[in-house]
Amino acid sequence: MSPVKLKILITFIGILFILGLMLGAEFNNKSGSERILELFLTLFIFGYIFIAMLFLLLAILNMEKIKGRHSKAGPLGNIILIVVSSLMLATYFLVIIKLLPHLGRVKEIANTSQIPPQNPLVIPSTFTRKGTELGLAFYVPVIIFMIALFLLSVSASKSISTIAEKRRIKKELQKFDASLEERGIDMFSNPREAVIELYKKAVLWLEVLGIPYRESWTHWEHASKVTYKRKAYVELAKLFEKAKYAPEKVTINDAERAYKLYMVIKGEE
Numbered sequence: 001m002s003p004v005k006l007k008i009l010i011t012f013i014g015i016l017f018i019l020g021l022m023l024g025a026e027f028n029n030k031s032g033s034e035r036i037l038e039l040f041l042t043l044f045i046f047g048y049i050f051i052a053m054l055f056l057l058l059a060i061l062n063m064e065k066i067k068g069r070h071s072k073a074g075p076l077g078n079i080i081l082i083v084v085s086s087l088m089l090a091t092y093f094l095v096i097i098k099l100l101p102h103l104g105r106v107k108e109i110a111n112t113s114q115i116p117p118q119n120p121l122v123i124p125s126t127f128t129r130k131g132t133e134l135g136l137a138f139y140v141p142v143i144i145f146m147i148a149l150f151l152l153s154v155s156a157s158k159s160i161s162t163i164a165e166k167r168r169i170k171k172e173l174q175k176f177d178a179s180l181e182e183r184g185i186d187m188f189s190n191p192r193e194a195v196i197e198l199y200k201k202a203v204l205w206l207e208v209l210g211i212p213y214r215e216s217w218t219h220w221e222h223a224s225k226v227t228y229k230r231k232a233y234v235e236l237a238k239l240f241e242k243a244k245y246a247p248e249k250v251t252i253n254d255a256e257r258a259y260k261l262y263m264v265i266k267g268e269e
Contacts, residue, residue, distance in 0.1 A: 176201055185255045191251055195240060195255055199237070199240035199262075206233070242254065
C-alpha cells in the first residue's frame with residue numbers, strides 16, 4: 001500500500017473511531033427512537049460530506065494542467081467535479097438549516113416522553129423483541145452503508161495516489177528540462193547516454209500525459225500503444241534501439257535528433 005493510500009485509510013478510520021466515541025457517549029442517555037434517528041442522520045451527514053470533499057479534492061488536484069494539455073479528465077471533467085462537489089456541499093448546508101428546527105422539536109418531544117408517568121406502565125415482553133428486530137433492520141443497512149463508503153474511499157485513494165505520483169514525476173522532469181535547456185546535450189557524457197536518457201524522459205512525459213507504461217513492455221510494445229505524437233516517438237524509439245544494441249554506431253547527430261524529438265513529444269515544438 002502506498003503512503004498516500006495509508007494516510008487516507010488511517011484518517012478515515014480515525015474519523016470513524018472519533019465519531020463512534022462521540023455518538024456512544026451522547027446516545028447513552030437517550031431513548032431508543034431518538035438514538036436511532038440521530039445515529040442515522042449523523043452517519044448520513046458524515047458520509048455525504050466525506051464524498052463531497054473527496055470530489056472537491058480530486059477536482060483541485062486535477063486543476064494543475066499537465067504540459068501538453070492532454071490530461072484524461074480535461075477541463076470539462078474538472079468543471080463537472082467542482083460543480084458537483086460545490087452543489088453537494090451547498091445542499092448539505094441548506095438541509096442542515098432546514099433540519100435543525102425539526103431536530104430541536106424531536107428532542108423536546110423525546111425529553112417530554114422521558115418524564116415518568118404517575119401510574120407506571122408495565123411494558124409487555126413483546127416490545128423488547130420488536131426493539132431487537134428494529135435494531136437489526138436498522139444496523140444492517142448502516143453496515144452496508146459504511147462498507148460502501150469505505151470501498152469508495154479506497155477507490156478514490158487510487159485516483160489521488162495516481163495524481164500525486166504524476167505530480168512527483170512532473171517535478172523531476174521539470175528539473176531535468178531546466179538543466180537540459182541550460183546546457184543542451186552537453187550535459188551528457190556521450191551521444192549514447194543522451195539518446196537513452198532523452199528516450200526515458202519522453203516515456204515519463206507520456207505517462208504524465210495519461211499514456212500508460214509498464215516495465216514488462218519492450219520499447220516497441222509501448223510504441224504500439226502511443227498515439228500522441230506517434231511519429232516523433234517511433235523515431236525516438238528507433239534511436240533508442242540503436243543506442244541500446246549498437247552503441248558504437250551512435251553519433252552526435254543522433255543525439256541532436258533525439259533532443260529535437262524529445263522537445264516535440266513534450267510539446268515544446
